[in-house]
Amino acid sequence: MRVLMIAPNDPAGAAINLLKALRAHGGVDARLVTVTRRYDFRFERDIYVPDLCRRPDCDAAVLGPPTRGCVGCPRPAELGAGPYEEIRQLIRDADVVHFHVLANEQLQIGPLLVQDHLRPGTEIVHHHHGHPDFRANPVRYRTRYAVLGRRTLVSTPDLLRLLPEATWIPNCVPTSEPLYRPFEGERDPSRVVLSHSPTVRALKNTHELVTAVERVRATDPRLELELLEGMRHRECLERKRRSDLCFDHMQGYFGMSSLEALSQGVPTIAGLDQWNKSEISDFFGCESVPWLRARHGGELTDLLRRLAADPAQREAIGRNSRAFMENVWTEQRVAQGLIEFYEAGRAVSPRLAHG
Numbered sequence: 317m318r319v320l321m322i323a324p325n326d327p328a329g330a331a332i333n334l335l336k337a338l339r340a341h342g343g344v345d346a347r348l349v350t351v352t353r354r355y356d357f358r359f360e361r362d363i364y365v366p367d368l369c370r371r372p373d374c375d376a377a378v379l380g381p382p383t384r385g386c387v388g389c390p391r392p393a394e395l396g397a398g399p400y401e402e403i404r405q406l407i408r409d410a411d412v413v414h415f416h417v418l419a420n421e422q423l424q425i426g427p428l429l430v431q432d433h434l435r436p437g438t439e440i441v442h443h444h445h446g447h448p449d450f451r452a453n454p455v456r457y458r459t460r461y462a463v464l465g466r467r468t469l470v471s472t473p474d475l476l477r478l479l480p481e482a483t484w485i486p487n488c489v490p491t492s493e494p495l496y497r498p499f500e501g502e503r504d505p506s507r508v509v510l511s512h513s514p515t516v517r518a519l520k521n522t523h524e525l526v527t528a529v530e531r532v533r534a535t536d537p538r539l540e541l542e543l544l545e546g547m548r549h550r551e552c553l554e555r556k557r558r559s560d561l562c563f564d565h566m567q568g569y570f571g572m573s574s575l576e577a578l579s580q581g582v583p584t585i586a587g588l589d590q591w592n593k594s595e596i597s598d599f600f601g602c603e604s605v606p607w608l609r610a611r612h613g614g615e616l617t618d619l620l621r622r623l624a625a626d627p628a629q630r631e632a633i634g635r636n637s638r639a640f641m642e643n644v645w646t647e648q649r650v651a652q653g654l655i656e657f658y659e660a661g662r663a664v665s666p667r668l669a670h671g
Contacts, residue, residue, distance in 0.1 A: 498581035
């Protein structure tokens with residue numbers, strides 16, 4: 317099976333991790349084209365379109381007509397055997413074109429308009445990761461997919477409320493890679509470092525976290541908040557695995573930050589609701605999850621106060637978190653679920669429809 321993933325930007329590195337899981341554990345010939353520099357924290361890449369242009373400031377993707385674009389990008393007549401020719405061939409050869417975020421076949425990739433190069437019979441999949449426009453206008457997207465006969469994926473269970481026809485395939489992390497393993501060095505017992513890596517503070521309860529930390533520090537100054545912002549993903553991972561605690565957010569679900577920290581054996585706080593916990597249990601066949609639950613500022617303050625004062629509890633929770641990611645939330649299980657989703661679509665007679 318040949319799968320081509322296309323993403324305007326790779327949301328928190330989720331797409332490249334799925335790609336690696338498919339290759340390593342599913343035997344799938346999978347590629348990923350990342351189109352713009354948006355939210356560019358130097359996640360690992362496969363084909364990165366801004367690198368293909370002759371202008372260093374190019375943002376090669378536009379959602380408009382193919383006549384728009386950077387003057388440094390090769391024009392269609394100049395393609396020949398150049399870098400865009402590989403993308404064009406990957407589109408043509410794909411059994412599945414898997415769009416991430418809001419991308420669709422009308423996406424412009426340099427001189428290429430995706431829909432011009434799709435072959436009949438290619439299955440098109442749309443994978444939502446919680447973009448604000450999708451959250452604000454789910455009916456618009458649902459209607460379009462219904463008209464075109466498209467199948468859809470979501471990255472977290474909460475999005476099933478907005479797109480109930482979709483299938484939830486969890487994100488994953490490469491737990492065996494060094495940066496996703498627990499930190500083995502000595503820790504400073506005089507400090508309890510709490511990491512938090514918000515892309516957008518307003519969406520990650522950062523204000524409530526800062527307030528809770530200030531309240532705890534009034535009686536226990538060992539607790540220190542480390543905000544991991546504006547840095548490359550590699551540096552973020554390196555600093556996160558050295559922390560004693562990690563806070564994701566209290567929106568009812570979880571993000572990639574949670575999965576990274578759990579894999580690193582860092583006790584992780586998120587406000588998971590019962591819906592998300594049930595969906596996790598159903599997918600992975602587990603009875604419990606390792607997240608530490610805090611649904612509002614008061615609960616968060618109490619939880620941080622207890623954890624800051626109890627290193628033995630933090631260590632035990634960290635070991636359980638790592639074991640959960642090694643044995644339950646595995647790349648193999650995620651890859652299996654995604655392959656089953658692809659195969660279910662290919663089992664029926666596919667219909668290629670352009671919007």
